[in-house]
Amino acid sequence: MKIIADSNIPFVSECFSSIGEVQTAPGRQMSPEMLKDAQVLLVRSVTKVGPGLLEASDVKFAATATIGVDHIDQQWLEQKNIGFASAPGSNANSVAEYITAAMLKIAGKQGKKLSDCSIGIIGVGNVGSRVEKKAISLDMKVVLNDPPLARKTADPKYRPLEEALGCDFVTIHTPLTRDGQDPTYHMADREFFSKIKPGAVFMNTARGAVMETAAVENAVKEAKISGLVLDVWENEPDISMEMLKLADIATPHIAGYSFDGKVAGMIMIYDACCRHFGIEPSRKTADFLPRASVPFIDAAELTGDEQSRIEAAVSRVYDIMNDDSELRKITEQDAGQRPVYFDMLRKNYPVRREFTNTKVKGANKGLARKLSGIGFQVE
Template identity: 55%
Template sequence: MLPAPGGSHRARRAKWMAPYGRWVAWPSAAGGLWPCVSKPSIARQQGGPGENNVKIVADQNIPFVAECLASVGQVTVLPGRRITRDALADAEALLVRSITPVNAALLDGTPVRFVATATIGTDHVDTAYLASRGIGFASAPGSNADSVAEWLIAALLAMGKKHRLTLAGRRIGIIGVGNVGRRVEARCRALGMEPILNDPPLERQTGDAKYRPLAEALACDFVTLHVPLTREGPDATYHLADARFFDAIKPGAFFINSARGAVHDTAALKHARATGRIAGYVLDVWENEPRVDPDLLRKAELSTPHVAGYAFDGKVRGMIMIYRALCEHFGIEPRHEESDFLPPPDVPEIRIDAPPADEQAAIHDIVQQVYAVNRDDFNMREILLLEEDRRGPWFDDLRKNYPFRREFHNTRIVVPAACDTLAAKLAGIGFTVVRDTP
């Protein structure tokens, strides 16, 4: 069991040094070690004067942000929940994640001229206010879409094993078919599932008949949400999954949310589970984060601390996207690429020696070697052992110190020549597949 945040056993032991960064050992649920990455060898002195003179305040959990921006100006890094107006008294640029609300209350009276969020979603940013003030804005759309889709696949495979469900032939309702939803669709098809797509804005925009009514998506065996959080307009998603939503869902379905916590109504979700309307739910996002409803957590099939998009590739990709946007805004030539910050994968290759008797079980075991979603669930449930005032800090700490995880494509799967369908499925969910020749 991991020690609680702030405990006396927080020291991490260095595992080994590499040119790309210092790898650090975390205790795992199984008693082993998980690697995570700290600063790369190209790091410069944090907060030191750069060749340019832009004053920047950034969330400390954006990976390598100080190192990457050292040549752009002076970088001050802070916890996202501690970025205040006073902290921006001299700042010209602000770089945040989803936990920092960016609005008039934060920015009025500050010299901030550019804001960027290293996230897909922008519901935490008052973009209308920024536009009215002439403040530049950028986000990172699609940066972690592969990571979220891979989280979903890992969760489906874990659910399949837990409940002895064959995923092939099952229907999955995908609500929201943007950067993430499209990737989820492709990966689910690769596993032999039948996706039913629901996206009213895209349906109106394209007229494509592949976008189906919400009722059809809710009639599936699994229902997964991949929508932005919006509170106004005909397609508002705040509490989209409310009592009416669950009344209309297929009895015995599984509900999954990795979009935003407020897209589901916690009370309605708990009621749907308590009455047996749904068979279970899997959550990566929670209303009122970081204060997680303990009863909702306790009864979840799988629970993770808003880390579906936390594969290291996506985090670095998002950082580079906003770094380049900042450089463009201030007329500075960018110097860095994603590859500057990406170390080798922890699992570079997996070999399959013979055709497996159960392909789904084999895929589950392969995915577990690259991303064991159950480990995130194990650590998330430590919240239930803590006093109420320590639960929020624990949630934040899990995100801040998230173990190193890479996207599937970084791992080569060597597959025997006789395993055509297995090779196609593994490639379809994102792995790099190589055929083993005699």
């Protein structure tokens, strides 16, 4: 069995070699010629999967090691009887940790206490629900907006969009859809920002096209929002330099790039591939995870008020500003090389472990509760 895989999926060769011959390639360089005699295709979000890529191939199973599937023509795959799998929830905790790190940084910069702030979560699936739990652990008021879930469950906890926009932080965690009852393409447009709470912080880690670039830029310039956190961009990898300049925290679509999340996604599609072909899986997540880079933190070494101590603990495991500073170096590149640089940051992203791999010792009861709530082990 020949398997073509995105080289940005960690350990994909080591894992999938148990069921076939693996060849890797950059996701944006995959071509029909490359897939002509392949039976399995494994991608991430940068590869468009549909008839243009697979019509002339012998592919029987395709998978994406991501939670998003807007790059996959699932209807066409089904018509051609090609098996398909994605990795829903695999990197959800990684994104939620990113949002937590971003809020702590912004709150510190603006002199705000998160316990006095509210957060509007638009989209309450795998990612949004985890953001909700971490925000509640930080004693934030949470407003949830998810029209499909509201219709499905009739649960009054799902509130109108206007209520979510009335919060101090507004974060989007929806899929990118262009039709249906709840299209999200350019959801964050001029009207969206005309209703947002003055001085709110806007965060997008979903898909770049969920927001309208010009509308976001105007919201910053017109001081409708006081903070901007962006991990996703329209027209990736050719991102707006103006938007980059205006953002408080800017990163190259890596919110879900924790090593734990990447490996979990890889194992999910490996298991699905094995099921499709009737093969017994011989690999598991633990086979590929290294030791934690920060196994212990002594709470006595964390200084300042409670929020500052939480931010310090988070930064030891994941300093979001390192990702921000690396992306800002894109301005030093020639215009034609900026998309290449953006992709290079994603391809060569350093190992980032999730909070659950780190134990905090000696925290008082209040601090321990909050650290545990956002994912740390507490002794």
